[in-house]
Amino acid sequence: MCAKKVAGVLGATGSVGQRFILLLADHPDFELKVLGASPRSAGKRYVDAVNWKQTNLLPEFAKDILVTACNAEAFKDCDVVFSGLDADYAGPIEKEFVEAGLSVVSNAKNYRRQTDVPLVVPIVNPEHLELVGEKLAAAKQQGKDRPGFIVCISNCSTAGLVAPLKPLVEKFGPIDALTTTTLQAISGAGFSPGVPGMDILDNIVPYIGGEEDKMEWETKKILGAIAKDKRSIDLLSDDEIKVSAQCNRVPVTDGHTECISLRFKNRPAPSVDQVKQCLRDYVCDAAKLQCYSAPKQTIHVLEQNDRPQPRLDRDRDSGYGVSVGRVREDPVLDFKMVVLSHNTVIGAAGAGILIAEILLAKNYI
Amino acid sequence: MCAKKVAGVLGATGSVGQRFILLLADHPDFELKVLGASPRSAGKRYVDAVNWKQTNLLPEFAKDILVTACNAEAFKDCDVVFSGLDADYAGPIEKEFVEAGLSVVSNAKNYRRQTDVPLVVPIVNPEHLELVGEKLAAAKQQGKDRPGFIVCISNCSTAGLVAPLKPLVEKFGPIDALTTTTLQAISGAGFSPGVPGMDILDNIVPYIGGEEDKMEWETKKILGAIAKDKRSIDLLSDDEIKVSAQCNRVPVTDGHTECISLRFKNRPAPSVDQVKQCLRDYVCDAAKLQCYSAPKQTIHVLEQNDRPQPRLDRDRDSGYGVSVGRVREDPVLDFKMVVLSHNTVIGAAGAGILIAEILLAKNYI
């Protein structure tokens, strides 16, 4: 029985921070000890600083933790730091943490496009964490101090999109073209204020700022390969894969639904049954590593023609499993299907926890 | 000042029938005199037979009309009969009406696929009504009685899809490939019971029985040309246009949102600005004919990046105008855009009224 790793949370009073805290309560690998938030909250007991808005109660252990400011010194004993910071603040703070030798798993978008930073959906491309391993090994070899590093969690809607792509590409070769139209839950926009009620009752908002670009770009990084020098990721080029996203906000609390279509490069394309079997057979590396939060079934292939539905299917495997339904031929590309993922679990805080579990399994933290 | 044409409504107590009645109240061209419904309702005053579920009050004139059974004899004085019958009943009843020489405009799907029956979105392909004109002229020439005929209203989600296609095809030539992912309002499914509340609160249903096939097929008929003998429509073939639809039911009362993408056959494709200008410039024939319900602006091209939205934009031009927003280039096909149409107006009963106005303007009724 080895001791638990010490964890900290940046942006602890925000919606992502609250989810990190819930997921770290009673976690077998991590003990949450440090909570960082804005100067306004620093110095208060967490229960006094937070406007708790989760459906689960605020865990007892967290109530009396004194909130600290977001500086590296306060987190110096942390083996891993989970960042739920807003993008407005995450840039310099996370940089400071990395320079101080800390290991950061971040939900912010600030460093996602840096090619030497792994952008990881833990049920899809944990192999990109090898960049971290190489960095650590190189420092060790050179007799340097253990370096800090950052791993970025993908955008929530990207996570659902790439989940089924990984096994398909592994089995049937590269994808030539990919389209997705999303129906995204409002929890993805946070709470204060997040999506205004008047925008979303009896309504759809066919636009989420920056989201389509994120999905199109991140997909090319997540499906990309590690460069030869093992220091960066080689993105897929526009010639290698064409990706088109159309993003909508819908009146759903949790769970992103995506209607996707795709065409393989190789001819003949596989059959519908082959596609479904491939998805069903997929076991993600996190499951193979027996990580605590890894889904038992990575991809649930549903046969009822009106599934997946967010209210009924978002909590499969505690939100770490992705559901795929209605796999069928597409008159324009090869296949179309519906993908459902839990945006605050596999699409945000939950992904961070599972990434940390993988880092631990690989002895990177 | 000529007398108003006499109108009847079949399926008068249903949700489509109720909408026909609302739209015919105070209509300058039509006077609603006959209401037909199931044997259970026949003989009752309309106000006693109907479970009125509209946001407008039941018009006074309709309250005391005695509901009749749906037989041609009872409608024999009608210049036009609007059918809101369920598909389960519409087949033989509408057939009987046509054989009795009546002019039927039907929202039911039963005869949509018959190639000698015009399938009309009145702001898109009223020229298909020439089949009716030919039939009438031929009978006249042969000294026969004036024949009955049927015109079918398209499926609600098809109407929104084809609205922007018409002017684009006219200006830039044929479309090679077309995809649409719909976010459809629940009013499209009627009231009793329609979409159950438990299916649609905090939820999406990524399936509407038969809808995708309807959209793919009807598009090929509506964009098709009149055959040389002027007795039928030549559908576009799969080689001429590839259409792929993914249909979702969302928690919205009225207004279908569609995220569409398309590729033209001709190269080079037009620019985004050319596409938007083309849509803006489009004046539908019904407007040129100065039909009472014709939209002042057929297609509203919105420039705000978060529009159209169903709650805010569905009532433009009383629901007869279609809104298009976010016209932009598509990495996979040529363009993507968001289309919003009012499913119970231009997608159902309202389309029927406008079709009848066009029939009248052309002296077909």
Place this chain on the structure above:
Amino acid sequence: MCAKKVAGVLGATGSVGQRFILLLADHPDFELKVLGASPRSAGKRYVDAVNWKQTNLLPEFAKDILVTACNAEAFKDCDVVFSGLDADYAGPIEKEFVEAGLSVVSNAKNYRRQTDVPLVVPIVNPEHLELVGEKLAAAKQQGKDRPGFIVCISNCSTAGLVAPLKPLVEKFGPIDALTTTTLQAISGAGFSPGVPGMDILDNIVPYIGGEEDKMEWETKKILGAIAKDKRSIDLLSDDEIKVSAQCNRVPVTDGHTECISLRFKNRPAPSVDQVKQCLRDYVCDAAKLQCYSAPKQTIHVLEQNDRPQPRLDRDRDSGYGVSVGRVREDPVLDFKMVVLSHNTVIGAAGAGILIAEILLAKNYI
């Protein structure tokens, strides 16, 4: 044909201000010429300053009006000024306007509790406007300049509550006890951000800050009598009427539903039929004065047992009519019933317009 009165709107970019503008478009009595907003908006064309969020399009006439700052000088030619200012700003601005001799009809709460300021629900207590008449007459008699004045619009949920009370008290005498539990629409909280979507999807918030106190207090003023000196309103005392409110925010866009119970002081209490007849027979003074916006039927007494419903009934008489249903005996007090009123019409901007129409009919503006 006399010229239209000149109108201005304070807080023109906010949600109440937007409603004022819509209601003043094509109004027969008023011509909207001045739009005031925050310094951030001042100097811009209205169409550039506003984030228009109404289901009706921004009226053409308003688009090019240059927004001004909220000072009395800019509004000096206005015969009436409608204020949609936030309470945070309304206090000193409205005071300045009154001191400058302007006639203000305000939706802000700041001066509602001043006993010399009429607090008016126009279909209920327009007689309280006599305070204005007295003030104007006194100044005239004294040879002074025409004084400015302010009339306050009631809180939105108060409007629905007192509407049925007025005729009942007139006919059956004072009410001893009154309870209301409200189910209030989110449009009452405005747009930016108003009620957050995460608070209201699949949820109820059983609290609206200050609302219960407002309802309990305002009812006592609105049902109160004009003092003998005609300079103030005598509130009903707690002994004269006990009022208890419980306020909830519910997932409805527009329309406040209230479940009310009441007990009369006089015994025996009237019958259910007498109560319903009394409500049906009520004709508000605004209707007698033939004001343009006055409801044709002030109170709609509905007999279907599942009505009124906000989506179906909120727009009766363009939102100026109030609907009452389920009038029945109450085992605890005398009667219970359900009241529905349109919160942004008779409960806010619409009430302001109708108040101004009454002021005009009485030659107070």
Place this chain on the structure above:
Amino acid sequence: MCAKKVAGVLGATGSVGQRFILLLADHPDFELKVLGASPRSAGKRYVDAVNWKQTNLLPEFAKDILVTACNAEAFKDCDVVFSGLDADYAGPIEKEFVEAGLSVVSNAKNYRRQTDVPLVVPIVNPEHLELVGEKLAAAKQQGKDRPGFIVCISNCSTAGLVAPLKPLVEKFGPIDALTTTTLQAISGAGFSPGVPGMDILDNIVPYIGGEEDKMEWETKKILGAIAKDKRSIDLLSDDEIKVSAQCNRVPVTDGHTECISLRFKNRPAPSVDQVKQCLRDYVCDAAKLQCYSAPKQTIHVLEQNDRPQPRLDRDRDSGYGVSVGRVREDPVLDFKMVVLSHNTVIGAAGAGILIAEILLAKNYI
């Protein structure tokens, strides 16, 4: 380790039946062996007969159970039978089961008003189960076969109402008058079709057939005492307690919110703090008996002024705990407060399970 009791479920394919099955999966006391449904389903595997609509997956153990018809013979080995039958069918079937010596816990309303049948909210009046104990003891004493019996689960909205009343009456004496206005979730109406989506999106329905009468009547039975002969319940009379309910259906999936007011008979009334402390201190008998499903905290007294909220608070103690907030003085009666209860747990199937656990703890099954 004694063997588990054998359980059966009547109406197993319906929404209440599905909930029984979920709650019995992995239950330490009961083993579900028999599933009864309509003749249409009988003979099929459960997984083939049911349209599963729960957010939890259909438990593996239930999938292959062959559905039987609802006759006593098929359930003869059951120690307890949970009935989720519709009221249309429950009457004769449950009667047959009792006559066959079976122990039935029913969610149907058919026998609730029979004074010799306990009507039980398990966290409120399990002492009423003594009627069962007496019946069993009498039969034993007379050497007769063990008799069957029925225990009724209360109406869902009654459960939330009476939960806080029980400790208050015990401590502060009888209640003179009680009002409740409910905001009820749609899951209470089942699935097929339950509440139509068009009735509940952007809407409130201020009426639920029979519900107000049920709440008013059932409260008088549940708070009543066991008659001296221990064979029936003496209802409270209208003189002893006046109860008035106003019931509304709201757009919430699960969780009934109730705004209640009450007046005690005894003067002086307790203070707000005394009321809150009394509620906090309440430990229900089921908890004292250490029943598996008993809530750890029977009543959660919330201090945040905007709580309880259904989405955030309905799952406290797995839905067996009731939340009370906003306890405050009422200008008309003594106190007002907001009560939230989970309608499908403590208000329906969950109550049945906890009743059975109490029956077991008392050796009545």
